[in-house]
Amino acid sequence: MLLDVDGTLALRGSQQPLAGVPEWIEALREAGIAVSIVSNANPGRVKPFAKKVGLPCRFFSLKPLPWGMIKAKRSLGQCAARTAMAGDQFANDILGANLWGMKSLYVAPPAANKPIFPFLKKLDRYLLKRYRRALTHRKDEKFDG
Numbered sequence: 001m002l003l004d005v006d007g008t009l010a011l012r013g014s015q016q017p018l019a020g021v022p023e024w025i026e027a028l029r030e031a032g033i034a035v036s037i038v039s040n041a042n043p044g045r046v047k048p049f050a051k052k053v054g055l056p057c058r059f060f061s062l063k064p065l066p067w068g069m070i071k072a073k074r075s076l077g078q079c080a081a082r083t084a085m086a087g088d089q090f091a092n093d094i095l096g097a098n099l100w101g102m103k104s105l106y107v108a109p110p111a112a113n114k115p116i117f118p119f120l121k122k123l124d125r126y127l128l129k130r131y132r133r134a135l136t137h138r139k140d141e142k143f144d145g
Ligand SMILES: [Mg+2]
Pocket: 004, 005, 006, 007, 008, 087, 088, 089
C-alpha cells in the first residue's frame, strides 16, 4: 500500500497526522500489509512525517509519473497488481496508480486542507464528478442486467 501525505494522512505541510491515521497504519501493519509513503513534496516535508508515523518514504515522486511509485512498490517487494495507491488527488495519485497498473483508493481531503495548486483542486472536482457519474452508470448497467 502506497500512501500520499498532504491531504491524505495530514493537512498540507502539517507534521501532525489526521485523526485515526496512526491507528489505520497500525491496522494495515497488523494485517500484514506493507506500507510506504509516496509524496511529491520535498524531503524536508516528508521525511520527518514518515519518521513520526514509522513508515519508509519516497519524496519528489513526480506523481503521476511512474518512478517514485514504482520504486516504492519494488521496495515493498510487490508487483503493480498487488499494490494500491491511496491519495487525495485524481490528477496525481489516482491517475498515476491507474496508469501504472495499480489499484487506487481516493481519499476525500479534509475541508481544511489547502492544496498547493488550486487549479488541481478544480481539476479534481471535475474528475470526481465524472467518476461518480461513471459509477452511477455502472450501477445502472448492473441493475439492468
Ligand atoms: Mg495529496
